[in-house]
Amino acid sequence: MEVMSIICILAGLFFLIVAAIGVIRLPDVFSRSHAVSLTDSLGAFLVLVGVALHEGLSPSMLKIIAVLALLYIQNPVIAHATVRAALRAGLKPWKKEAS
Amino acid sequence: MTNDSFPSGVRSRPISSQFLILKTTALFVLWILLSASFDWIHLGLGLVLSFTVAWVNSGHSPFVPKFRLWGNILFYLPWLFVKIVQSSLHVSKLILHPSLPIDPRLINVETNLGHHGAVVLLGNSITLTPGTITAEVDRNTLIVHALDEVSEQDVTSKSIESKIAAMFKDEEPDL
Amino acid sequence: MTFALEFTLLILLLVTAAGAIFVKDLISAVLLLGCYSFFLALVWAWLGAVDVAFVEAVVGAGLATVLFLLTLFGTAPKDNRLRRPPPPMAAVIALPLLGILLLYAANDLPEFGDPGSPASVHISPTYLEQSYSDTRTPNVVTAVLMDYRSLDTMVETVVIFAAGIACALLLRRQTS
Amino acid sequence: MKIFLLCVLVLLALLIGAYLYRVLQGPTIFDRVLGLNGISTKAILLLIVIGMYFERVEMFVDISTGYALLNLVGALAVAKFLEQRGLP
Numbered sequence: 401m402e403v404m405s406i407i408c409i410l411a412g413l414f415f416l417i418v419a420a421i422g423v424i425r426l427p428d429v430f431s432r433s434h435a436v437s438l439t440d441s442l443g444a445f446l447v448l449v450g451v452a453l454h455e456g457l458s459p460s461m462l463k464i465i466a467v468l469a470l471l472y473i474q475n476p477v478i479a480h481a482t483v484r485a486a487l488r489a490g491l492k493p494w495k496k497e498a499s
Numbered sequence: 500m501t502n503d504s505f506p507s508g509v510r511s512r513p514i515s516s517q518f519l520i521l522k523t524t525a526l527f528v529l530w531i532l533l534s535a536s537f538d539w540i541h542l543g544l545g546l547v548l549s550f551t552v553a554w555v556n557s558g559h560s561p562f563v564p565k566f567r568l569w570g571n572i573l574f575y576l577p578w579l580f581v582k583i584v585q586s587s588l589h590v591s592k593l594i595l596h597p598s599l600p601i602d603p604r605l606i607n608v609e610t611n612l613g614h615h616g617a618v619v620l621l622g623n624s625i626t627l628t629p630g631t632i633t634a635e636v637d638r639n640t641l642i643v644h645a646l647d648e649v650s651e652q653d654v655t656s657k658s659i660e661s662k663i664a665a666m667f668k669d670e671e672p673d674l
Numbered sequence: 675m676t677f678a679l680e681f682t683l684l685i686l687l688l689v690t691a692a693g694a695i696f697v698k699d700l701i702s703a704v705l706l707l708g709c710y711s712f713f714l715a716l717v718w719a720w721l722g723a724v725d726v727a728f729v730e731a732v733v734g735a736g737l738a739t740v741l742f743l744l745t746l747f748g749t750a751p752k753d754n755r756l757r758r759p760p761p762p763m764a765a766v767i768a769l770p771l772l773g774i775l776l777l778y779a780a781n782d783l784p785e786f787g788d789p790g791s792p793a794s795v796h797i798s799p800t801y802l803e804q805s806y807s808d809t810r811t812p813n814v815v816t817a818v819l820m821d822y823r824s825l826d827t828m829v830e831t832v833v834i835f836a837a838g839i840a841c842a843l844l845l846r847r848q849t850s
Numbered sequence: 851m852k853i854f855l856l857c858v859l860v861l862l863a864l865l866i867g868a869y870l871y872r873v874l875q876g877p878t879i880f881d882r883v884l885g886l887n888g889i890s891t892k893a894i895l896l897l898i899v900i901g902m903y904f905e906r907v908e909m910f911v912d913i914s915t916g917y918a919l920l921n922l923v924g925a926l927a928v929a930k931f932l933e934q935r936g937l938p
Contacts, residue, residue: 402851409858415587416892417861420868422594423888429880430632430644431603432872434590436888438629442587447895451902459535460908464898466532467915471891474922476626478887481929483634483644486880488933493644496602533912676856682863686870693874701931705882708924709873712893713866715917719900719910728913735890736920740927747931 405453412446419443428494429486433479440475444468522553571666572620578662582653583628589649590629601647605634608641610660613672617663624659679720687713704742711735721786725815744845855903859896866892883928890921 415438422435445468452464526549534541593601612618618641622633625643630650635642645651653659690713694706711734718727784791805817819827866889873885894914901910 406854413858413861415591416865416895418591418594419888420865422590423872423885424868425594425599426601428603429878429884430634431601431646432881432884433632433644434629434646435594436884436891437626437632438587438590440891441583441627441629444891444895448898451898451907454902455907458908459532460911463532463908463911463915466529467894467898467911467918470915470918471894472627474918475887475891476623478922478925478929480622480626480633481926482880482883482887483632485929485932486878487634487642489880491878491880493603493605495604533915535908678860679856679863682860682867686863686866689870689874693870697874699879701879701928702882705886705928706873708886709870709889712889712917715913716893716896716900719897719913722904724909724913728916731913731917732920735917736924739924743927743931747935 401453401456405450408446408450408453412443412448412450415443415446429491430483430493433483437475437479440471440479444471519553522556523550526552567669568666575662575666579624579627579659582624582659586628586630586650586653590646593647603644603646604651606643606645606651606654608643608654610639610641612639612660612664612667614667614670615673616670617667621660621663624663625654628653628659680717683713683717683720687717700746701743704739704746707742708735708739711738725813741841748845852903855899859899859903862892862896862899866896879932883925883932886928887921887925890917890925894918894921 419435419438422438423432426432426435448464448468448471452461455461455464523546527545530545530549531542534545593599610618610621612621618636618639622636622641625631625633625641630646631654632644633641634644643654645654687710690706690710694703694710697703697706711730714734715727715730718724718730784793788794801814801818801822805811805814805821809817809821811817811821869885869888869892873882873889876882876885894917897910897914897917898907901907904910
């Protein structure tokens with residue numbers, strides 16, 4: 401169980417690092433939001449599952465699952481709200497130059 | 500409590516007792532999770548409070564899924580998760596690639612879902628999948644920002660939409 | 675070894691605070707203050723003060739951000755730009771000196787978590803041992819705030835309530 | 851295990867630095883909002899891993915639930931504000 405939780409946390413950290421690199425490297429708001437949603441949907445999931453596996457069956461595991469459900473419900477809403485605000489404010493998405 | 504205070508353009512359903520019970524139950528479960536104590540005082544207080552909050556906030560009750568639909572959604576989630584893992588790997592590959600081979604574009608997606616709940620579910624699924632994000636929703640039209648060609652095909656191939664349409668085929672359209 | 679996280683968080687705090695001062699428009703400053711509250715709450719949680727961390731998160735990151743934004747809603751759009759004069763020379767010299775003086779004074783404080791420090795021998799053991807049998811409240815901080823000092827807390831609540839009503843009156847939208 | 855968790859914590863804090871760079875640097879206000887959302891997700895994770903480090907997860911999970919709920923309110927307020935006000 402311990403090994404499983406360590407593997408889960410490491411895999412989650414990989415996605416978190418990739419997302420952080422993406423947030424720095426990608427060119428504009430719209431593409432950066434993809435990187436952020438990458439973190440939110442898979443990195444956080446794997447880290448939290450790792451912690452829940454470490455805890456075993458207990459009330460705190462249920463609470464962690466509740467936090468996870470909360471993240472999964474709210475993160476798309478926040479990402480959508482931000483991107484919609486950006487689009488309505490008249491930002492143009494970055495385009496690859498025709499080469 | 501009537502819904503006369505809403506402007507005429509906004510459609511609002513009357514308070515359904517089903518929705519009230521559902522909301523009370525959800526709030527009560529949250530209360531138990533957060534308090535983690537099982538005295539009579541705590542449980543009774545939680546029940547009263549969650550009912551009060553549900554009652555005060557039941558101005559415009561949204562669509563309440565039937566029991567059958569809940570089951571379908573529960574079976575839909577693992578499938579969505581596999582989808583999320585696939586596209587996460589794809590987006591990671593894009594980001595870690597030295598030359599950053601992205602080609603972002605905005606696409607219009609016309610859907611045939613005639614249901615509020617279905618469109619909300621579709622938009623959330625698209626946003627939750629890395630590589631695509633819903634930027635604007637207007638009834639049956641979604642504007643989606645996709646990171647590259649492969650991500651775009653995720654949306655245009657309508658695999659998510661057909662799945663949701665199969666789930667919602669018994670509901671009467673309300674859009 | 676355990677200093678690694680503290681140092682990282684404190685450096686993040688410093689960077690955020692400096693950024694909030696030097697950033698150009700007010701909305702960005704509000705967002706940076708939200709970040710600052712997040713980091714401060716993390717520091718509190720790392721030091722073991724979970725209740726303080728909770729209050730910091732609720733008030734600093736949640737309520738304060740929303741209230742600042744409501745205030746910005748009420749102002750004209752061109753006021754969102756920050757026009758700040760450069761800091762006076764005296765402040766640039768005097769404030770770091772004051773900081774060094776405070777650090778020097780903090781040298782005499784007891785160690786973190788020292789069991790023989792005045793704060794942990796005077797009245798804290800009484801609270802820790804007797805609060806549950808006295809008040810039946812499982813959380814010691816709540817017992818101190820709500821039972822031993824309940825009058826104090828009540829008057830504080832009255833003040834906050836009055837301030838809330840004043841804010842609601844000021845921020846009220848004109849319906850006509 | 852403790853050493854491993856400490857390394858995870860420090861790594862998460864450094865990742866927050868990347869997002870903070872985006873908040874400080876971001877050309878538009880929306881970049882800053884995006885960075886703030888990323889930071890708050892990381893803060894939730896950090897809190898839970900801190901709880902795991904101290905072996906008192908049940909206490910820290912409560913705070914992270916509060917964080918998550920507040921984060922939603924704050925982010926939606928900012929998004930609504932920007933939608934009505936437009937680009938500053």
